Amino acid sequence: MExxxxxxxxxxxxxxxxTSVLLVVGTPVAWWLARSRHWARQPIAxxxxxxxxxxxxVLGFYLLLLLGPNGWVGQxxxxxxxxxxxFTFEGLVVASVIYSLPFTVQPLHNAFDAIGEGFLETAxxxxxxxxxxxxxxxxxxxxxxFITASVLTFAHTIGEFGVILMIGGNIxxxxxxxxxxxxxxxxxxxxxxxxWLSAGMVAFSFVVLVTLxxxxxxxxxxxxx
Amino acid sequence: xxxxxxxxxxxCRFPGFHLNVDLALPGTGITALFGHSGCGKTTLLRCMAGxxxxxxxxxVFGDAWQTAHTFKPVHRRPLAYVFxxxxxxxxLSVSKNLTFGQRRVPxxxxxxxxxxxxxxxxxxxxxxxxxxxLSGGERQRVAIARAILTSPNLLLMDExxxxxxxxSKQDILPYLERLRDHLAMPIVYVSHSTSEVARLANHIVMxxxxxxxxxxxxxxxxxxxxxxxxxxxxxGIIVEGRLEELDEHWHLARFRFDxxxxxxRQDEKLQPGDTARIxxxxxxxxxxxxxxxxxxxxxxxxxxxxxxxTDISPGTTLVRLMSGETPFLSRLTSRxxxxxALEPGQQVWIQIKSVALVE
Numbered sequence: 001m002e003x004x005x006x007x008x009x010x011x012x013x014x015x016x017x018x019t020s021v022l023l024v025v026g027t028p029v030a031w032w033l034a035r036s037r038h039w040a041r042q043p044i045a046x047x048x049x050x051x052x053x054x055x056x057x058v059l060g061f062y063l064l065l066l067l068g069p070n071g072w073v074g075q076x077x078x079x080x081x082x083x084x085x086x087f088t089f090e091g092l093v094v095a096s097v098i099y100s101l102p103f104t105v106q107p108l109h110n111a112f113d114a115i116g117e118g119f120l121e122t123a124x125x126x127x128x129x130x131x132x133x134x135x136x137x138x139x140x141x142x143x144x145x146f147i148t149a150s151v152l153t154f155a156h157t158i159g160e161f162g163v164i165l166m167i168g169g170n171i172x173x174x175x176x177x178x179x180x181x182x183x184x185x186x187x188x189x190x191x192x193x194x195x196w197l198s199a200g201m202v203a204f205s206f207v208v209l210v211t212l213x214x215x216x217x218x219x220x221x222x223x224x225x
Numbered sequence: 226x227x228x229x230x231x232x233x234x235x236x237c238r239f240p241g242f243h244l245n246v247d248l249a250l251p252g253t254g255i256t257a258l259f260g261h262s263g264c265g266k267t268t269l270l271r272c273m274a275g276x277x278x279x280x281x282x283x284x285v286f287g288d289a290w291q292t293a294h295t296f297k298p299v300h301r302r303p304l305a306y307v308f309x310x311x312x313x314x315x316x317l318s319v320s321k322n323l324t325f326g327q328r329r330v331p332x333x334x335x336x337x338x339x340x341x342x343x344x345x346x347x348x349x350x351x352x353x354x355x356x357x358x359l360s361g362g363e364r365q366r367v368a369i370a371r372a373i374l375t376s377p378n379l380l381l382m383d384e385x386x387x388x389x390x391x392x393s394k395q396d397i398l399p400y401l402e403r404l405r406d407h408l409a410m411p412i413v414y415v416s417h418s419t420s421e422v423a424r425l426a427n428h429i430v431m432x433x434x435x436x437x438x439x440x441x442x443x444x445x446x447x448x449x450x451x452x453x454x455x456x457x458x459x460x461g462i463i464v465e466g467r468l469e470e471l472d473e474h475w476h477l478a479r480f481r482f483d484x485x486x487x488x489x490r491q492d493e494k495l496q497p498g499d500t501a502r503i504x505x506x507x508x509x510x511x512x513x514x515x516x517x518x519x520x521x522x523x524x525x526x527x528x529x530x531x532x533x534x535t536d537i538s539p540g541t542t543l544v545r546l547m548s549g550e551t552p553f554l555s556r557l558t559s560r561x562x563x564x565x566a567l568e569p570g571q572q573v574w575i576q577i578k579s580v581a582l583v584e
Contacts, residue, residue: 118312121276124299125306126326126375132300136325140316 004193006173007181008200014089014177015157018096022104022153023146025097030108031138045109052102060166063095067167087169092177095167096157103152111145112138144216151212155205230286231379231411235272237279244268244279244435252286254427255405255412257443259419265435266415270381273413274306275299285379303334305372307382311364313356319367320352326375336376337408345407346370346400362393366400373408380412386421394421401425419459423504424583448552450534450543460543461506462554463583468499480580484549487524489580502583507543507554509578514565516574524577528553530567535559546575553577 033045051059067085068074074084085091115138123133139146161179168175170184178197185194230252237244244265250256258266271277275290276299283291285304290297305326313322323342327335343349346366356364365385372380385401386394398421405412405425416422422429422443429447430440439446448462466482468489477488478495480503487503495501516525528546536543542562544555553575557565567573 118308118310119314121299122306122308122312122314123325124276125274125304126371127300127329128325129298129300132329137314141314143316 007176007178007197010089010173010176011158011178014092014096015154017093018100018157019104019150019154021093021097022100023150026101026104026108026149029101030105031112031134033105033109034112048105049102051099056099056160056162057166059099060095060163063098063163063167067091067094086167087171087175089168089174092164092168092175095163096160099160099163100153100156103156104149107145107148107152108142111142111148115141147215148212151208155208158204159201232282232284233269233273234283235269235279235281237268237272237277237281242268242435244272246432246435246437248430248437248440250411250413250430251428252411253409255401255414255425256428256430257422257426258413258415258430258432259422259426260417260432262417264432266417266432267383268435269432270306270383270413270415273379274304274381275302276306288378303375303378305375305377305380307365307368307372307380307385309384309388311368313359313364313367313371315356317356318352319348319354319356319359322356322367323348323352323371323374326371330375334376335374337373339374342370342374345403360393361389362396365389365393365397369400369404373404373410377410380408380410382412382414384415384417387416387418398424419461420504420583423463424502444552448545448554450532450545450554459506460508460554460556461504462552464503464505464551466501466503468495468497468501471497482551484547484551485526487526487577487580489582492582495582504581504583505553505577506579506581507556509580510546510553510555511576511578512544512546512555512557512561512565512567513574513576517576520576522576522578524580526553526575526577528573528575530569530571530573532569533562533567546573548575 029048033041033048064086065071066073067077069078069084077083077085085094119137119141120133123137128136159179160177161183164175164177164180165183168177168180170176170180176184178201182194182197182201185191185197229249231248231250233246233248233250235244235246242263242265246265246269258269260266268277272279272281273283275297278296280293281291282293283289288303289295290302314325317325323339327339343352346369348363348366348370351359351363351367356367359367369382369385386397389397402425405427414425426443428441429443431438431446439449444463444465464482466480469479469481469486471478471491472488476491478491478497480487480489480501489503518525526548528548530544531547531552532545534543535541536556540559542557542559544557544562544567546553546555555575
């Protein structure tokens with residue numbers, strides 16, 4: 001029973017951690033993309049969107065090289081005494097953060113774009129400084145964007161397979177997440193177990209999407225209360 | 226010129242546009258920034274607020290908001306700004322919108338009481354509403370109250386009425402008059418509407434293509450005909466005076482001003498003794514060399530020709546006449562001006578076809 005639930009907990013832990021990290025990292029990136037007039041804006045937007053179009057194996061391959069003993073990130077982590085990231089849970093978090101980046105940044109970018117300059121200028125004339133404007137005007141007005149970004153990132157990380165296999169392998173309790181466990185069960189012709197986990201995923205994904213649409217719908221109606 | 230408490234000098238270039246102004250504005254009353262759309266009046270207002278970066282200097286009541294080397298960010302300037310589009314925060318109720326700025330001002334600098342602002346702008350019954358459930362006029366009143374609740378030293382208003390229908394405009398004007406008369410703070414009011422300016426302003430800055438073409442007290446400036454900026458159909462003057470007797474039978478009221486009196490149609494809002502502003506458009510004033518009583522126009526005044534200039538549209542002439550100390554403008558065809566052989570200093574009669582009460 002212990003091993004049966006282990007991939008589930010591991011997956012939830014990974015998704016939760018990835019979502020938290022991405023909300024912190026993705027918010028300033030999305031803000032910059034929405035507000036900046038810098039020439040590098042479009043190239044950076046493209047880089048952020050790359051994980052959407054690249055096969056996960058390609059992403060996983062380069063991450064493996066980068067984080068491995070000869071990659072510069074790998075050499076850096078080694079010099080810090082952290083060891084190497086591939087085939088560890090921490091390595092999965094790093095890979096997931098990169099893989100799911102567009103699912104956080106794009107909804108936030110759209111939400112920030114929709115706010116428009118007028119509310120921010122108004123807040124400034126009402127004595128709100130930059131941080132004050134961000135927390136009391138931008139965050140509440142972009143609430144739907146944050147809900148969408150969190151839910152999509154969380155769900156997308158749970159469904160991750162290719163990158164994980166490339167960078168994390170299949171170590172029980174360390175990198176063996178749900179999708180990999182299902183693959184294992186199918187390979188070993190354990191269809192009952194594969195069914196349980198797969199059906200669980202279908203139900204989970206459905207519940208997540210229904211929740212998302214309901215929340216967004218209600219938030220939209222809420223503006224006219 | 227009135228004592229200048231606000232000194233503003235800005236230079237700001239965009240492709241195809243160059244704002245270059247040097248202004249001295251009074252520290253009380255409403256100053257109208259007036260001109261056609263695209264003349265730079267909104268850009269100037271945004272420069273004063275710090276929303277638009279421009280080279281220049283700005284000092285308000287001795288406080289340097291911008292110098293050649295310093296630029297105080299918008300949120301550190303004790304100003305308030307009313308936008309044309311109101312920008313009420315949609316996620317906050319009316320009362321939370323109202324206190325948004327007030328809460329950010331230190332308590333000892335709050336000069337305007339929440340309940341007073343709510344009462345002045347008639348918002349008591351709207352406090353719990355969300356902005357999406359307000360009418361256009363209500364939204365603008367909330368935006369104005371929210372602005373003044375920061376107790377600013379300078380209130381900037383960018384065409385606050387232009388997005389409203391005629392009815393809502395008429396509803397808001399009295400609130401603005403009340404603010405002008407109750408608040409000590411100066412208001413800079415951007416408008417392209419002559420009727421709003423005629424009714425509200427004490428001081429006017431006329432702008433054209435990024436430059437100031439005339440500035441000064443309203444009545445005096447409107448009566449000038451030597452500056453290159455012309456109002457064409459809207460050229461006219463404002464006279465302040467007092468209502469005297471009522472003629473109940475003919476439904477008329479006598480309006481007395483420095484230089485004579487005129488008959489106005491009676492207005493139920495005004496009683497004898499009340500002060501009032503009237504507008505007399507140049508196109509409604511004609512000139513006669515002698516007094517004619519055998520005609521329909523009732524308002525005849527003796528006047529002296531002061532100045533004659535060709536008008537902007539071909540074939541017309543603008544004449545400035547003094548009735549006592551009050552200037553009037555008359556717009557004639559150049560042919561009639563030539564036939565009358567008008568020249569400065571000449572005594573004539575002016576016939577005023579229509580007089581509009583603006584307040």
